[in-house]
Amino acid sequence: MAMTGVLRPGHVALRVLDIKAALHHYKDVLGLNEVCRDDQGRVFLKAWDEADHHSVVLKECDTAGMEYMGWRVDSDATLKNFAKDIKASGLATDLKWIPAGEHPGTGERFRFTIPTGHVMELYAHKDVTGCGTGYTNPDPWPEGMHGMAPSRFDHCLLYGDDLDGTVKLFTEVLGFKLAEELVGGPGGKQRNAAFMTCSNKPHDVAFIRHTEKNKFHHCSFFLNSWEEVLKAADLISKHKVALDIGPTRHGITRGETIYFFDPSGNRNEVFAGGYIYYPDKPTITWTEDHVGPAIFYHTRELNERFLTVVT
Template sequence: MGVMRLGVVETRVMDLEESLRYYTQVVGLQLTGREGNRAYLKAWDEEDHHSVVLVESDRPGLEHMAFKVRFQDDLDKFEKSIEQYGIKVNRVSKGARMAEGQAIEFKLPTGHIMQLYNEIEKVGNGLKLNPDPWPDNLKGMAPPNLDHLLLTGDDIQSVTDFMTRVLDFHISEQVVSVDGEQLIGTFLFRTNSPHDIAFIKGPDSKLHHFAFHLDNWNEVLRAADLLTKNDIALDIGPTRHGLTRGTTVYFFDPSGNRNEVFSGGYVPCADFTPITWTEDQLGKAIFYLERQLNERFVTALT
């Protein structure tokens, strides 16, 4: 039984056509399907039908996130363990969204909706027989894959306990109060990435950002150039994180949802000893070069 990786982020957007232009032409995702008020997209090196779902709404924010599990019968096992923990689980029928099989759905202690699934249509990446390093006709930033997301919530201790005890996530880094008595943020992983999901103290049910992977610092710089070239609202960067050691630039989609492109970082394993930052060093932890947070980074949530 095991969670493999972050599979899908479904985000609310207020103008689907405008958002599609942004995510396909500037970010460089590939449109794989449309159905009603939803559009389905993937990054070029992903094999599953989609990793990002845009749903038209009157407000921005995270509709749900979904992690892929290794086996179909993992859903039954996780359903039992989640309910034993005290969290209600609902079944999502096969076909509720395009190309997706059955899933289980539940609400985290932070109020976010999370799903686990195994079955999804595979469309491939076109690079399985004597391949070149990348396909032709890539657009925009052209990230190869969805990387992680950061959420806010009031009870970081409870959501961390659930994610580690029930879903077997591991802590890569944590932020604590100066006296060490309060947990302010946790960065959690299931893959060999510094984080697949993170939580930081703030209002419940809010999205801080979701991020895409880029291969290197030069691609992060190029992404920043593309943001300026296309008059996209920039948050901060290009710069470096202290947390995760990655390089980054943050920016906003047309609805105000924050995106990130991220490169680098270390490679943790299940026996990794967590790195700890104290609250008074949070500015340096998040923006290592600037050593301080801008107000927008803390307050702009959807």
């Protein structure tokens, strides 16, 4: 098997200001399915095509934003090795083990804070509770889909200060590849955005250089087609969801996309398209004079809300 080490983004934990409003948004409008709740008041959800126990965790707090993001690794041995390598790299802080079962259906997690201030965790086990269609002679999609009905949680885009440190940690310690980058500054020598992948996707996580640590730009969910992106736009209006921008296309990753906000101001994306990434694909570089089409390929105009509003 060619894909080893970190396999995929496994979960994102979001802080919300009102859990009832958040559940209406994430279940009825976005179309995730609730899996369970725990005694801390956390609600665990997943998309219809995901095999593992959960992929989204919502918790009511007095601030919005991302609490942490979790990554599935291929084995317990890999988990132990990554923990050792992360410690040895000196790039991460607040390293700790979260015991198995702290997330329902999930093994022990190794948690650490990356140079941009975001909390990440790795785990090797999550119960395989199955997807909406099953695995024996499955239909292409399940009955009872509702809302935008993305098939999976796909990636996050995060803002923070030490972009170089975070890229070093993801590429040199965790084995990610740099699929695309945005450069600027004198001679175009400063990397201002990094789109990194651990898989065949154009990105599994992306980071933007920003003055503050630990900011959340969006979490993204995958749709199958441009048609589904347009239907998502209809649902955004029908449910009076706060639209950010779209439907449109990114130059970066080629994604067909729409952005909107959950009731606590956390940005969500649903998107389709992109391309297949192989580890030997050359890195795509976007230069400062092409930042417009890099971000929004059709309008080629910068949008301050999209670029600067974060939680």
